[in-house]
Every structure is written in structure tokens, then in C-alpha cells.
Amino acid sequence: MDVSHRKVKKLIRLTDSEGNPLSNAEVRVQQTNHKFLFGCGAFDFIPYVMNGDEEHKQITDSWLEIFNYGTLPFYWGQYEKEEGKPNRDALMKTAQYLKGKGVTVKGHPLCWHTVCADWLMKYDNETILKKQLERIDREVKGFKGVIDMWDVINEVVIMPIFDKYDNAITRICKEKGRVGLIKEVFDRAHADNPDAVLLLNDFNTSINYEILIDGCLNAGVPISAIGIQSHQHQGYWGIEKLEEVLERFSHFGLPIHFTENTLISGDIMPAHIVDLNDWQVDEWPSTPEGEVRQVKEIEEMYRTLFEHPLVEAITTWDYRDGAWLKAPSGYIRLDNSKKPSYEMLKDLVKNEWWTDASAKTDENGCIMVDAFKGDYRISVGKSAAEVEFTDDTELNLHMKSGTDCIFLPGNSYHE
Numbered sequence: 001m002d003v004s005h006r007k008v009k010k011l012i013r014l015t016d017s018e019g020n021p022l023s024n025a026e027v028r029v030q031q032t033n034h035k036f037l038f039g040c041g042a043f044d045f046i047p048y049v050m051n052g053d054e055e056h057k058q059i060t061d062s063w064l065e066i067f068n069y070g071t072l073p074f075y076w077g078q079y080e081k082e083e084g085k086p087n088r089d090a091l092m093k094t095a096q097y098l099k100g101k102g103v104t105v106k107g108h109p110l111c112w113h114t115v116c117a118d119w120l121m122k123y124d125n126e127t128i129l130k131k132q133l134e135r136i137d138r139e140v141k142g143f144k145g146v147i148d149m150w151d152v153i154n155e156v157v158i159m160p161i162f163d164k165y166d167n168a169i170t171r172i173c174k175e176k177g178r179v180g181l182i183k184e185v186f187d188r189a190h191a192d193n194p195d196a197v198l199l200l201n202d203f204n205t206s207i208n209y210e211i212l213i214d215g216c217l218n219a220g221v222p223i224s225a226i227g228i229q230s231h232q233h234q235g236y237w238g239i240e241k242l243e244e245v246l247e248r249f250s251h252f253g254l255p256i257h258f259t260e261n262t263l264i265s266g267d268i269m270p271a272h273i274v275d276l277n278d279w280q281v282d283e284w285p286s287t288p289e290g291e292v293r294q295v296k297e298i299e300e301m302y303r304t305l306f307e308h309p310l311v312e313a314i315t316t317w318d319y320r321d322g323a324w325l326k327a328p329s330g331y332i333r334l335d336n337s338k339k340p341s342y343e344m345l346k347d348l349v350k351n352e353w354w355t356d357a358s359a360k361t362d363e364n365g366c367i368m369v370d371a372f373k374g375d376y377r378i379s380v381g382k383s384a385a386e387v388e389f390t391d392d393t394e395l396n397l398h399m400k401s402g403t404d405c406i407f408l409p410g411n412s413y414h415e
Helices: 045-051 054-064 088-100 118-122 125-142 168-176 178-192 207-218 239-250 288-307 340-352
Strands: 007-015 026-034 037-041 069-073 104-108 149-154 197-202 225-232 256-263 311-316 356-360 366-372 374-380 383-389 395-399 412-414
Touching (some): 007 026, 045 054, 045 069, 069 088, 088 104, 125 178, 168 178, 197 256, 207 239, 239 256, 256 288, 288 340, 356 366
Parallel strands (some): 037 311, 069 104, 104 149
Antiparallel strands (some): 026 356, 374 383, 383 412
16 A cells, blocks of 8 residues: 555754754654644543543553544533533543643534534524534634534534434425535634634535535535544445545545544444434344454544545544443443554554654765655754654754753754
8 A cells, every 4th residue: 555645754854053964863753743634533532531440441541552632522502501500521531631642632522413512402593503602602612722623513414304303403404405515604703713624524425415516516615524434333344335435525625534433342233223222122242253343444444544645634433332322332442441443543643654764864864755644753862852754844952051861943842
């Protein structure tokens, strides 16, 4: 597979405080984070951050060994069960904790017809829209700098025709139209944080979603990335469907995020189930043969997506089995033991697609490294600099005058 677009060829030049080259110096180039977003649902961090129990510490510690990108729940009906009393404290503390661990955090979602706040139903449509936009103001402004990535609106293809139960958001979507509502919420989120990454997210990968995206772009909706859900409880898509979906959604030229991915390690859900939420079982166990199958499917999918130049993020929805629909869809089992899929993905992310190199500078104080894009620690002896590799431009590192630290303007340094 060709992943050269995920890497940079970096010439690093090291000099002392007088500008003289540091020749024949032993240099270590250690990656500390990926630019690519290897994500997972981060819901388990909330009880750990708020309560600090040992079980959730075990879960979150193993989570952090692989992932650098986490999704936190902002479902309106759960986040603000009583009007005017959002559960902001728990989400803010959890997001801050994750950010402190080098994790990019995404909020999910700002607008959705499912898990909607029941108390909205007492208002007319004009007021519902007003309160929806005020919620976006509150969350996007309030979490700015901690959460700068949002699923702005979720599952709009089905939204105006959703008929399982009445809800406030379907009401306003019927009135405004799909593109009309999308433009309202995206424009508000963009105004609240112009630098935020704003996603349109859907499970519908048919031409209907393509038509919707096309209509949004023609209307000037500021979509940063296309979100594609890939819950595969009824069986793996397979390489042909995966490549076909990538080809169709690539023609927009926008970054693609696989936002909600599930591949199970047990029996497959029957194909006649239309709404996955209708599948009700007392238990849904992981099986040895299912775990072997899950490893193969996840590896093929990740390799295919990592190779595609427009894909910027992959998020596994469930970290532990049973998180949604009781499905064996996680990387760890119900007893928190690690599945083969965990070990496989960790090897990909932190070994095969990871850079940790050592080299000796030449007489000009230079080394050349071929490295995956991301954050790095470059050290010579006890001196180190923290830098970011995003392109092939030359990197000049200087000894800071009066210290034994390598100093790079615009980056941090350590003694």
C-alpha cells in the first residue's frame, strides 16, 4: 500500500548558539502523536474523570495507548434534561482531561432529531429554531479552545421524514427543508468559532446523501468535512463497497471522516432489521471465531482508509463490547480484556505507522528523516525540542544561548 502522502522527508539542521553546525551528534527523532486522527468513542472517560473509579481507569488507560481522537456525547435530551440546566461541568472537565493527554476532542452532535430534548415540544417552530441556535452558541463558544470540532447536524437525509415519534427537530426540518436547516445551524456554528472543524454526518451513503451535500455546497454551507457512519452490525461492507463509497464522496474534494465505525466479533445481526435500534437481545457474546474475523475486517478497512488521501479520521464507535445494542463491537471485552483487534490496531498505529529513528549528523549538522506527519520530540543528549512535522520544509534547530537546550522559535524546549 502507498502511504507516502502520510509522511514527510525532513531535513533537520542543528547548530549551536554561535550558528556553528553540530556535526557528528547523535540525534533521536521520536514521534509523540499522529496528525491523522485515530479515534474512538470517549464516553468512558466521563465516569472516570468525575468519579475516578479503578475500572474506568483501566479502560481509559488502555484507550490512550492507541487513540488520539475522542468523541464526547452532547445529545440534547441527555445533556440538558431540564431546560437551562446543561451537564456542562462533566463534559468540560472530561474534554480538558482528554486535551491534556494530547487527544483531539469532537462534540457529537449539536443538532439531531433523535435523543432530542422533550421540553422543546411545548414551543412553536420559530421558538424551537431560536433555542436550537442558542444551544449552538452556548456549546461552540463555551467549549472553544477545548473542543474545536463538531458534528453540527446528524442524519439529515432521514430527518424530515422520520416518523417513529414526533420531535421538535423533525418539525423544524420539515418547515425549513434539509438544506435550509443545515445552513442555519452551520452558519451559526461557523460564526461562533470560525476556526472550528464542522462536520455534516450521516449513516445514509446512498445518492441521497450526495445530493444533499451538493445542495449544501451550492448554498454556501461551510462544511469542513464529510462524516460517514459505517455501523456494520449486519456484516462487513467489504473492500468493494468501501472503495465505491470513497470514490463517490471524494468528488466533492472535502476531507472525509469515518465518524462511527463498528465491526462486530460475534454473530451477525439479521439482514431484515431496518433500524439497528429495533434489534433487541438479552446478550450478544463475542466468539473466538468472530474475533478472528473482526481482526481481518478492521485491518483491511483501516489500511484502505489510511491509504486514501482525503480520509483524515477514523472513529470506532464502541471501545468496549456492549456499549451500544449490547453488540460485541469493541476492542476490549466486557471483562476489559483486550481482543486481538486491539493488539492489531495498536501495532498499526504505534509501530507500522509510527516513527522512532536515530541518526548521526553530518559535518554540516544535518540529518534527513522520512517520518509520518505529526508531533515529534527531537533530542540530542539531555536537550530536546518539541516540533510538528507537516511538510517537507527544512527544520533549523539552534542551541538556546545560555542553556543546554535546543531551541526552535515557535516551539517549546526542555532542559
